[in-house]
Amino acid sequence: MIETDFTPWASALGGALIGLASVLLMWLRGNVLGATGILAGFLQPDSSTDWSWRAAILAGMLTGPLVFLAATGGFPTIQVPVSTLSMIIGGLIVGVGVTYGSGCTSGHGVCGMARFSPRSIVATLTFMAGTAVMVFLTRHVFGL
Amino acid sequence: MKLLLIYLTGVVFGLGIAISGMANPAKVLNFFDVFGAWDPSLAFVMGAALLVAAPGYALVFKRPKPIFAQSFKLPGTKLIDRKLVLGSFTFGLGWGLAGFCPGAALPVISTGNPSVLTFTASMIVGLFLARWMIATTARRQDAAQAN
Numbered sequence: 001m002i003e004t005d006f007t008p009w010a011s012a013l014g015g016a017l018i019g020l021a022s023v024l025l026m027w028l029r030g031n032v033l034g035a036t037g038i039l040a041g042f043l044q045p046d047s048s049t050d051w052s053w054r055a056a057i058l059a060g061m062l063t064g065p066l067v068f069l070a071a072t073g074g075f076p077t078i079q080v081p082v083s084t085l086s087m088i089i090g091g092l093i094v095g096v097g098v099t100y101g102s103g104c105t106s107g108h109g110v111c112g113m114a115r116f117s118p119r120s121i122v123a124t125l126t127f128m129a130g131t132a133v134m135v136f137l138t139r140h141v142f143g144l
Numbered sequence: 145m146k147l148l149l150i151y152l153t154g155v156v157f158g159l160g161i162a163i164s165g166m167a168n169p170a171k172v173l174n175f176f177d178v179f180g181a182w183d184p185s186l187a188f189v190m191g192a193a194l195l196v197a198a199p200g201y202a203l204v205f206k207r208p209k210p211i212f213a214q215s216f217k218l219p220g221t222k223l224i225d226r227k228l229v230l231g232s233f234t235f236g237l238g239w240g241l242a243g244f245c246p247g248a249a250l251p252v253i254s255t256g257n258p259s260v261l262t263f264t265a266s267m268i269v270g271l272f273l274a275r276w277m278i279a280t281t282a283r284r285q286d287a288a289q290a291n
Contacts (some may be wrong), residue, residue, distance in 0.1 A: 002170040003255070004183045014164020015189035018247075019196030021157035026201060028149055029209035030217050033157065035247030040271060056147040057154035061256040064158015064166075075255045076162040079170035080245060084262060084289035090242025091263040095270020097238055098246060100231025102219070105166075106157075106247035109190060109230070110236075115205075115218075122224050123232040128176075130236020135176040138241065 001138065002081045018137060022111050036098040082138075095121020101127065146212045156250035164189040167252040169243025169259070176240060238270075 022033040031038075031053075038054050045051035069075050077135070080087070098104045101123055103112065112120020165171040165185055172185035209215055239245050244263045252260050 001176075001177075001181055001183065003181050003283075004165075004168070004174050004185075005204050006183055007165055007171075007185045008188045010282065011164050011185040012187040012192040014160045014162070014166065015192030016196045017163065018166075018189070019160075019193035020198065021153050021160060022193070022208065023200030023204060024153040024156065024187050024198045025150070026210065026216065027204045027207075028146070028153065028211050028290030030213045030215060033153075035250055036246075036271075038253070039246060039250065040275075041266075043268065043271070045274070052147060053150050054204075056150040058250065060151040060154020060175050061158040061161075061242055061251040063151075063155045064251045065162045067155060067159050068162035072160045075152025076252065077165075078252060078255065078257045078260065079168055080243070080259045083171060084232075084259070085185055085232040086241050087244075087259050087262045090186065090240075090244070091237045091266025092252045092273070094244070094246065094263075094282055095238075096277075097231050097233070097270075097273075099271050100227050101235050101272035102231070103154075104235060104247060105245040110157025110193045110197055111201075112219075114194055114201050116198075117219075117222075119222055119224050119228060120232065121218070123147045124230050126232040127236035130209040130233040131178045131240035132178075132236075133179050134240025135256040136179070139173075139177055139180055 002079050004079070018106070018110060019114070022106070025057070026111075032107055032111045033057075034103050036102075036104045036107055038134060040099070065097065086138075097127070097130075154219045157247075158254075161248050166248040167244070167260075171242045172245075173240070191227070220269075 025031050025033045042054040065075055108120040108123040161167050166189055171183055175186040176179045242263050249260055249264050
């Protein structure tokens with residue numbers, strides 16, 4: 001376990017930018033800014049026009065941390081308190097879960113909740129419950 | 145022009161992820177660890193995102209259509225079914241194990257961090273696995289109905 005500082009201002013600023021990007025994409029192209037859907041459609045595109053905007057937004061996403069680097073002199077902090085095996089199994093489970101659940105934190109949690117979609121509200125509460133259960137199990141039951 | 149603006153939208157998202165702390169698994173896992181090293185920061189990420197996105201969407205939806213498309217492409221289904229709930233719960237279990245969610249991991253691929261690369265590669269395998277499983281189930285159901 002790694003202790004982390006409470007960062008309300010940075011987190012709120014980052015969140016506001018995430019919200020702003022979601023609004024911009026809806027305004028420009030009428031799409032939901034969901035990482036799951038954008039990535040899935042990028043890997044298995046329906047058409048070339050459908051692929052190009054996904055490639056553009058993904059390229060932009062990758063540029064974000066480079067802008068952060070240019071502005072602050074360092075990459076964003078990434079501290080990993082879990083094993084590589086947890087990363088591999090966790091990634092696999094996330095990939096399966098978001099495909100069945102039709103979305104993740106960005107798609108359901110921000111875009112869906114922002115338009116008060118009951119489906120997204122249920123999905124968000126459910127995955128947050130799943131995350132809390134797993135963190136409780138790994139940290140307080142199995143002591144990983 | 146159109147693709148440039150969409151690219152810049154991605155930059156805003158990626159910068160937001162970088163600033164917010166969403167791409168730091170230690171921070172994400174601590175948010176859910178209320179009985180341990182609790183760090184409530186992530187509530188501010190989602191809170192602020194919704195405070196911007198909800199009124200922003202309301203304004204955008206007053207327009208007849210998006211700037212570069214004929215219509216808003218919103219999910220057609222309103223169904224709250226077992227697939228949505230079990231899928232979402234499964235996603236949560238994985239998020240709680242790794243500390244990365246898809247939207248947080250994708251931008252920080254550019255940092256070259258090995259954990260991010262491992263998670264993302266594994267997530268893509270999971271994504272294709274689930275698509276194959278869903279297609280297989282659908283084929284079986286079709287075959288059963290045909291009989």
